[in-house]
Amino acid sequence: MAATQQLTHVLPLGSRVNERGNLEIGGCDTVELAREFGTPAFVVAEDDICARARAYVEALRARHDDFDVLFASKAFPCTAVYRVLAEEGLVCDVASGGELHLALRGGFDAKRIYLHGNAKSLAELEQAIDAGVGHIVLDSFMDVDRVEQVAAARGVTQAVLIRVTPGVAGRTHAKISTGQADSKFGFGLDDARLAIERLRGSDSLDLVGLHMHIGSQLLSLDAYRPAVEALAALGDFSTYNFGGGLGVAYTAGQQPPAIEEYVEEKVRALHELIGTGKRLLIEPGRSLVANSTVTLYSVETVKRNVSTWVGVDGGMSDNLRPMLYGSVYEAFFADRPELAGSGETAHVAGKHCESGDVIVRDVPLADPKPGDILVTPATGAYGHAMANNYNGIPRPPVIFCKDGDARVVVRRETYDDLARRDV
Numbered sequence: 338m339a340a341t342q343q344l345t346h347v348l349p350l351g352s353r354v355n356e357r358g359n360l361e362i363g364g365c366d367t368v369e370l371a372r373e374f375g376t377p378a379f380v381v382a383e384d385d386i387c388a389r390a391r392a393y394v395e396a397l398r399a400r401h402d403d404f405d406v407l408f409a410s411k412a413f414p415c416t417a418v419y420r421v422l423a424e425e426g427l428v429c430d431v432a433s434g435g436e437l438h439l440a441l442r443g444g445f446d447a448k449r450i451y452l453h454g455n456a457k458s459l460a461e462l463e464q465a466i467d468a469g470v471g472h473i474v475l476d477s478f479m480d481v482d483r484v485e486q487v488a489a490a491r492g493v494t495q496a497v498l499i500r501v502t503p504g505v506a507g508r509t510h511a512k513i514s515t516g517q518a519d520s521k522f523g524f525g526l527d528d529a530r531l532a533i534e535r536l537r538g539s540d541s542l543d544l545v546g547l548h549m550h551i552g553s554q555l556l557s558l559d560a561y562r563p564a565v566e567a568l569a570a571l572g573d574f575s576t577y578n579f580g581g582g583l584g585v586a587y588t589a590g591q592q593p594p595a596i597e598e599y600v601e602e603k604v605r606a607l608h609e610l611i612g613t614g615k616r617l618l619i620e621p622g623r624s625l626v627a628n629s630t631v632t633l634y635s636v637e638t639v640k641r642n643v644s645t646w647v648g649v650d651g652g653m654s655d656n657l658r659p660m661l662y663g664s665v666y667e668a669f670f671a672d673r674p675e676l677a678g679s680g681e682t683a684h685v686a687g688k689h690c691e692s693g694d695v696i697v698r699d700v701p702l703a704d705p706k707p708g709d710i711l712v713t714p715a716t717g718a719y720g721h722a723m724a725n726n727y728n729g730i731p732r733p734p735v736i737f738c739k740d741g742d743a744r745v746v747v748r749r750e751t752y753d754d755l756a757r758r759d760v
């Protein structure tokens with residue numbers, strides 16, 4: 338398993354090459370999964386998600402008394418994932434009424450949900466407050482007014498946090514950096530001071546603390562300390578939410594910080610710059626779920642012109658990340674994973690009507706041919722979440738695998754589903 342050994346940290350925990358020489362995920366043979374459930378498909382090793390949730394909880398428990406780990410559910414919003422993480426004892430972050438609906442369906446107690454959003458609607462705020470959501474994260478002065486208005490109308494006191502953009506950008510792709518002053522998210526430092534003052538006089542809103550999230554897919558932790566420093570200057574609160582952001586390995590060469598290191602950095606910044614007796618919240622999305630999942634595709638065509646184009650049965654409808662952020666993935670074949678990294682250099686092209694619909698560029702592929710099952714690892718975060726129906730492609734199923742058993746937790750869309758909303 339020489340080639341796949343280099344991919345161990347990219348693949349779900351427990352992945353292996355089985356006796357038949359096929360890639361196995363969660364004890365299930367991926368070639369058989371493709372035959373049974375069709376392609377494209379998201380294949381999830383359920384135990385991988387549990388292990389990462391436990392790693393977060395244990396890393397915090399070893400360093401700090403009063404904490405919660407929030408699942409930033411935008412990364413993988415399906416009820417089965419919510420259920421697994423609710424059972425692991427996590428708390429949940431939702432960014433819309435739709436995610437709130439799914440989180441409640443997935444078994445999260447409303448009290449254990451935090452509602453985010455830079456443009457929450459009145460209807461979403463009413464839905465959240467009526468459901469009894471524990472906390473709302475305020476993002477603008479208009480948000481303050483609206484949440485106050487809804488809470489007052491219902492005669493409740495709503496616990497809230499203020500989202501602050503500390504003026505420190507996480508080092509990542511510009512489209513997913515959020516801590517800089519010129520951001521659509523949160524209050525800048527001066528506005529945050531005004532919002533804090535404004536909330537001190539509120540009868541319906543109970544300001545418990547501050548929130549920040551400076552960016553996603555961070556492979557370096559050095560921006561957190563200055564960002565915490567900026568929050569520390571805003572006063573003394575009981576609760577601090579330092580967001581998510583830990584990057585993951587998409588390719589063999591990437592080595593993100595471990596969950597322990599990331600937690601250590603945030604806890605140390607809290608203790609040294611703010612204090613030890615605080616409630617600490619962290620809000621990971623990607624690093625909980627990305628490496629739990631691989632996508633299986635079928636090769637439909639192989640074309641050789643200036644390059645070699647391996648055309649598969651999915652693309653930007655199931656993975657938008659290469660097109661949005663230039664993200665890079667590994668690719669290899671399910672029935673010969675030991676040949677990963679060798680063969681003819683090719684582009685893995687999607688089936689959509691766009692030249693930019695290329696899932697992986699310049700990847701060595703061993704003798705690609707129609708019918709091969711191609712695997713791209715690390716698709717658990719923002720894959721299913723951002724899937725769409727471009728070109729009338731039904732969205733793929735999500736299949737949970739554990740101890741050799743596979744179950745469909747999101748079924749494949751049908752052509753009838755595509756037409757369902759048309760009137």
Ligand SMILES: Cc1ncc(COP(=O)(O)O)c(C=O)c1O
Pocket residue numbers: 409412430453550552553554580581582583620621622623624
């Ligand atoms: C407010 C908030 N919290 C948490 C996250 C999760 O981030 P990540 O998936 O990088 O851990 C995001 C997305 O980046 C976010 O916007």
Ligand SMILES: N[C@@H](CCCC[NH3+])C(=O)O
Pocket residue numbers: 411513553554658662718719
């Ligand atoms: N959708 C992004 C992450 C968004 C971060 C959410 N605040 C990605 O795929 O990397």
